[in-house]
Amino acid sequence: MTRTRTAPWWFALPALTLFAFVVLIPSARGVYYAFTDWDGLDPAFTLIGLDNFTAITDDPDALQAVWHTLLIAVAITVIQNGIGLLLALGVNSAIKSRNFLRVLLFAPAVVTPIVTAYLWRNLLGPDGAVNSLLALFCIAGKNWLGDPDLALWMIVLVVVWQFAGYSMVIFVAGLQSVPKEIYEAAAIDGSGPVRRFWSIVRPLLAPAITINLMLSIIGGIKLFDQVYALTGGGPGHATDTISTLIYKDAFTLGEFGYSIALAVVLTIIVAIASAGQYTVLSRNERAAS
Amino acid sequence: MNRYTKGTLALEIVMIAVAVVFAFPVYVLINLAIRAPSDTSSPIAPTSSPTLANFAQAWQEGGLGGALINSLAVTAISVLIVLTVSSLAAYPLARSTAHWSRGTFLLIMLGLILPFQLAALPLYQTVRDLGLLGSIWSLVLFYAGLQVPFTTFLYVGFLRALPRDFEEAATIDGCGPLTAFRYVVLPMLKPITVTALVLNTVSVWNDFFTPLLYLSGSDQQTMPVAVAGFVGQFVSDWNLIFAALLISVIPVLAVYLLLQRSIINGFAGGLKG
Numbered sequence A: 001m002t003r004t005r006t007a008p009w010w011f012a013l014p015a016l017t018l019f020a021f022v023v024l025i026p027s028a029r030g031v032y033y034a035f036t037d038w039d040g041l042d043p044a045f046t047l048i049g050l051d052n053f054t055a056i057t058d059d060p061d062a063l064q065a066v067w068h069t070l071l072i073a074v075a076i077t078v079i080q081n082g083i084g085l086l087l088a089l090g091v092n093s094a095i096k097s098r099n100f101l102r103v104l105l106f107a108p109a110v111v112t113p114i115v116t117a118y119l120w121r122n123l124l125g126p127d128g129a130v131n132s133l134l135a136l137f138c139i140a141g142k143n144w145l146g147d148p149d150l151a152l153w154m155i156v157l158v159v160v161w162q163f164a165g166y167s168m169v170i171f172v173a174g175l176q177s178v179p180k181e182i183y184e185a186a187a188i189d190g191s192g193p194v195r196r197f198w199s200i201v202r203p204l205l206a207p208a209i210t211i212n213l214m215l216s217i218i219g220g221i222k223l224f225d226q227v228y229a230l231t232g233g234g235p236g237h238a239t240d241t242i243s244t245l246i247y248k249d250a251f252t253l254g255e256f257g258y259s260i261a262l263a264v265v266l267t268i269i270v271a272i273a274s275a276g277q278y279t280v281l282s283r284n285e286r287a288a289s
Numbered sequence B: 001m002n003r004y005t006k007g008t009l010a011l012e013i014v015m016i017a018v019a020v021v022f023a024f025p026v027y028v029l030i031n032l033a034i035r036a037p038s039d040t041s042s043p044i045a046p047t048s049s050p051t052l053a054n055f056a057q058a059w060q061e062g063g064l065g066g067a068l069i070n071s072l073a074v075t076a077i078s079v080l081i082v083l084t085v086s087s088l089a090a091y092p093l094a095r096s097t098a099h100w101s102r103g104t105f106l107l108i109m110l111g112l113i114l115p116f117q118l119a120a121l122p123l124y125q126t127v128r129d130l131g132l133l134g135s136i137w138s139l140v141l142f143y144a145g146l147q148v149p150f151t152t153f154l155y156v157g158f159l160r161a162l163p164r165d166f167e168e169a170a171t172i173d174g175c176g177p178l179t180a181f182r183y184v185v186l187p188m189l190k191p192i193t194v195t196a197l198v199l200n201t202v203s204v205w206n207d208f209f210t211p212l213l214y215l216s217g218s219d220q221q222t223m224p225v226a227v228a229g230f231v232g233q234f235v236s237d238w239n240l241i242f243a244a245l246l247i248s249v250i251p252v253l254a255v256y257l258l259l260q261r262s263i264i265n266g267f268a269g270g271l272k273g
Helices: A002-006 A009-033 A051-058 A060-091 A098-110 A113-123 A129-136 A148-175 A180-188 A193-204 A206-222 A225-230 A242-251 A256-288 B006-033 B053-061 B064-095 B099-113 B116-129 B136-146 B148-160 B165-172 B177-188 B190-206 B209-214 B223-233 B238-258 B260-272
Strands: none
Touching (some): A009 B064, A009 B116, A009 B136, A009 B148, A051 A256, A060 A148, A060 A256, A060 B006, A098 A148, A098 B260, A113 A129, A113 A148, A113 A225, A113 B223, A129 B006, A148 B260, A206 A256, A225 A242, A242 B116, A256 B116, B064 B099, B064 B177, B064 B190, B099 B148, B136 B148, B238 B260
């Protein structure tokens, strides 16, 4: 009886209203518009069924963008978390510079992504600092962002540089839950560092791994700022992702219906990735505990 | 494990080398920002005669002062709204076991999956019809709603782990629900409020896509859009651009260095949810 009285339902109203107005209703309208020929301006539009979606499957640029989106998301997830974990193991040791390094390596994660992307656009340019550095070692420079085979990987590089410290911080928080006594007892019993990591540390890291994978894969799928600033989707369409196509189709081509159909595709991919990850990881977490 | 062995020294050296590689872009950023445009030596060579002229010019021509104030206003107001409405909503959502409560919670959690790209275009139309395009209030409204799911998720997770005893005692003592919330529940929510404050502030401050859509073509800008506009205007004048980038980064890094412990803990704090 007291329970309903302490927390009245109308406390949820302001949040629910804002959420409905900004997210829920526009998203629902978005799904509806995906089946129309809406141009963003004209209030008169007609339902055209699946035409926008078949247009996507018939559009090699769109299919390529879907592929780029998945490739970037997976590459970022694997590389960023791999490096983040190594950094976490490094700073979670007895080294004297550990606090300084933690603050330094995390710093890029709070900086505006569009700013770091513009910085790197210059660094990776033909006369940029990366090529100057390579020249010191007599390595021929490349046009990193102008080469269709390299540009996509440069986007991955910039994101990993910025957010490896973020993964690191979450892994460090996880590592601190590992009891020292057990770890040291195992060392005395003669298990090597790899064995200790796999059998003791890894299971206890499960929650940190879940959060990190979730953040990086969903962040990777939605990635927009870095692509916009580094390559604008180019050269040609070599680095276009679903997000950059949504922007271009709507705001430079005025094809709102098509653009929003792409947003629906993006939503479906995010939903599948989240659900898949949730299932696999919660099973692992249960197995580990 | 805590002894400083030869292995520890080797690790220390490796880690510092890694940090130097990570910091290299920042060195180039500063190095070029303090260099006169006439100096065409290698970008990695230390600048021989440093100047602050680029900063003065970038500040005057980029409209960065106005953008800074807009960014501060948008971030402060929208984060304050989000924290207020989300903590308030989390209270019944975490406490009540009724059907409507679970349903509402799941509905709000749906927002964690929906990418903002889906809502962005229909909302663009609404914002335009309301005559709010080009106004920073469109952004305040947008973030206030967009950040609700994640913030509510944090608060509900935290509240569920807290005992009900205090608030029930307060009710029995005759406190109304708002008084009980304000004086009993809210103080207990302080740790998660710090986390929510940090994460929301960083994501609102850094957002680029939304102001790109809703403010483009107007004289109102936030810092990320002003920087992008600056790059578009001064295409290859990189010394000037780097000065502008550095100006936009300095307030963020200053706050970060000042509050490093709370900020890092805030980012790691999502882990407990």
